[in-house]
Every structure is written in C-alpha cells, then in structure tokens.
Amino acid sequence: MGRVTKLKLGQDLASAVDEITEEKYGIRGLDSCEYVGAVKVPLMITQVKADIYVTGADGSNDVQKIFDQCTSPEKKMIWVGPGTDRPYGTGKRFEGYNYFGEKPDDILNFLETHMGAPKPAMSDSDADAVSRV
Numbered sequence: 001m002g003r004v005t006k007l008k009l010g011q012d013l014a015s016a017v018d019e020i021t022e023e024k025y026g027i028r029g030l031d032s033c034e035y036v037g038a039v040k041v042p043l044m045i046t047q048v049k050a051d052i053y054v055t056g057a058d059g060s061n062d063v064q065k066i067f068d069q070c071t072s073p074e075k076k077m078i079w080v081g082p083g084t085d086r087p088y089g090t091g092k093r094f095e096g097y098n099y100f101g102e103k104p105d106d107i108l109n110f111l112e113t114h115m116g117a118p119k120p121a122m123s124d125s126d127a128d129a130v131s132r133v
Helices: 002-009 014-025 032-038 062-069 093-102 105-115 124-132
Strands: 043-048 075-080
Touching: 032 062, 043 062, 043 093, 043 105, 062 075, 075 093
Parallel strands: 043 075
Antiparallel strands: none
16 A cells, blocks of 8 residues: 555555554555465466556566465466566556456366366357457
C-alpha cells in the first residue's frame, strides 16, 4: 500500500493507515511474505510484469518475492504483458484482470492438472465469440 499511495499521492500512508486500522478494528495490514510459507497446496500466481505498484525503485518485485517464499512443491508463476512469454495488453495493472477471460488455457490446464476435471471442449461458435472480444 505504501508504494501505491506514494505514487498516487506523493506520500507513503501505509504506516498511518495501519495504526488507525489497528486502533479502530484491532488488525494491521498483512505482509503476504510472512504467511505464504505455510501454503502447501498447488499455487499459480499471474501478474502483469510491468505493474508499477508491485515494483520497487530497486527493480525488485513484490509478487516475485511472494512466489519465491512460497514453499508449495507445486507452484507456477505466469508473467503477462509486453516483453513476456504471454504478451497481453500494454502493461497496465488492470489489464491483468481480463487475461484469463480472453486466454483461459493456463488456468484451465492448471485446474485440470490439480483437480482432475477435464477442461470442456470449446465449440467453434464459442471460439469465434472469444476471438471477437
């Protein structure tokens, strides 16, 4: 959150928000890296590579850190956007929310692998409808 408020407002409000939230509701913000080590189920993370809100000034990426600290024996990272193996959109964060709606193969294959259900065959009319979107 600090990076987002700093980019949008010019100041890091994360600490102030944490303090108010703890005072008012008894909870603080969570650091995913603190808990992701407990994940033991298959995990797939998809992220827009150029998302400025998860990339530090030093080039480090918060999502990559979370992925690296996950101890699940079966994990997969999918980067989408320009300059990746899955070029999609222009690199804006919000475009990632549409990725699987337009390109469902990765998520369907992941679910098939880990849940055992075969992915449904796409009819020609469904394929035409997806290509028009």
